[in-house]
Amino acid sequence: MAANVNPTVRRRRLGSELRKLREAKGMTAEEVATRLLVSQSKISRLENGRRSISQRDVRDLCQVYGVDDDRMVDSLMVMAKESRQRGWWHAFGDIPYSVYIGLEAEAESIRNYESLLIPGLLQTRDYAQEVVTGMQPEATAAEVDKRVEVRLRRQDRIHDPEQAVRFWAVLDEGALHRVVGNAHIMREQLEHLAELSTLPHVTVQVIPFSVGAHPGMSGAFSIMKFPESTDCDVVYLEGVTSDLYLERESDVRLYTVMYEHLRAEALGPEQSRVRIAEVAKEYSE
Incomplete structure (x- = not known):
């Protein structure tokens, strides 16, 4: 094989x-x-x-x-x-979202919307540690460490010089202001986010508070596209007890249109980078 x-x-x-x-x-x-x-x-x-x-x-x-x-x-x-x-992720034992990791590992491009936090592929270790700990309050320290290591390993798709995934992230501005951990962790995370947004295959856009209500308020989602034409796009919705994968053409089309609306209402990539840098400085004060 x-x-x-x-x-x-x-x-x-x-x-x-x-x-x-x-x-x-x-x-x-x-x-x-x-x-x-x-x-x-x-x-x-x-x-x-x-x-x-x-x-x-x-x-x-x-x-x-x-x-x-x-x-x-x-x-x-x-x-x-x-x-x-077995994929590389199986070495970490039972991972609830292993199906998603497998799809993400093969995706040619990923369009991601987040309303509350920085996307996993763009997180620093300290930020990821705090996110996993906060979202899994009953997890043991060993379980938290395992999930963080898996998340960091997934980031190889961003840094792979030969097969980097095309990643487009649209964030609600609230994700920049929600203090995960402490001010120091947030400043490093936002500086890291701004730096990654300069990569040619990474685009980050921020939807400012001034936009008001928008289509993404129903929750986070990702749209994955694959290199083989025979593999249809997949929309991923993360749940507490189970995840949802949408593959019907009508469902994918609906989320694709929604994503285009979010991109249109967000600040442009350069403006978003400036806004991220401004918020990062606020954590230094």
């Missing part, structure tokens, strides 16, 4: 191919589940890439769908094998 194979993306691509085969056969997920004596939810999870797919699953499904092209079956079997490999 190639060293750069991403198991999360492989599961997603394989699930998409299996769904196409089922639809071409004119079968519902319930009918397939009945034929294989499994639950309908298993078929759904296989198709949406949220569950690892064994080679046996692929073989059984191909039989149900009447796939007689040996090359296609072999290709799907290889994808199933690769989808069961």
